[in-house]
Amino acid sequence: MSDEKTGNENQPEMKTARQPAAVEAAKDAAAAEGTKQEIPAEANGSEGAGDIPALPDFTGMLEQAAAGSIELLKDVELTVKIELGRCEMAVNDILTLTSGSVVELDKLAGDPVDVLANEQLIARGEVLVLNDNFCVRINEIIAGVTERVARA
Numbered sequence: 001m002s003d004e005k006t007g008n009e010n011q012p013e014m015k016t017a018r019q020p021a022a023v024e025a026a027k028d029a030a031a032a033e034g035t036k037q038e039i040p041a042e043a044n045g046s047e048g049a050g051d052i053p054a055l056p057d058f059t060g061m062l063e064q065a066a067a068g069s070i071e072l073l074k075d076v077e078l079t080v081k082i083e084l085g086r087c088e089m090a091v092n093d094i095l096t097l098t099s100g101s102v103v104e105l106d107k108l109a110g111d112p113v114d115v116l117a118n119e120q121l122i123a124r125g126e127v128l129v130l131n132d133n134f135c136v137r138i139n140e141i142i143a144g145v146t147e148r149v150a151r152a
Helices: 021-033 059-073 091-095 145-151
Strands: 080-083 113-117 120-130 133-141
Touching: 113 133
Parallel strands: none
Antiparallel strands: 080 113, 113 120, 120 133
């Protein structure tokens, strides 16, 4: 034997990665049966050709998760406000308000009122009186509200 140097003395020794136990077991079983089994390239650590396993269909799971998410939110309490109208007043005018003062709003009688949930406009409706209580009949759901619920 000669003591010739190959020029690879300064390079670290390359080690092969250990194959997962499942891959080794599959190879052993195939060898015992005398058959050759195709192992995906990703599973055995090589970059050769191999069959890529098909992913499961998750579409049904997404719909179930969305329905479950809405179910979790059904008990959450929100602050709901009905806005009859608005006006701008100077501080001096506010200070002169007394019992019996009339404040004119920007909406006419019979105009739809705004329904807000947590300060977010969600619907419009009309004011009714039922058993001496004020009520609101919803006439219009604001566009975008149902889309936000459907995405959630």
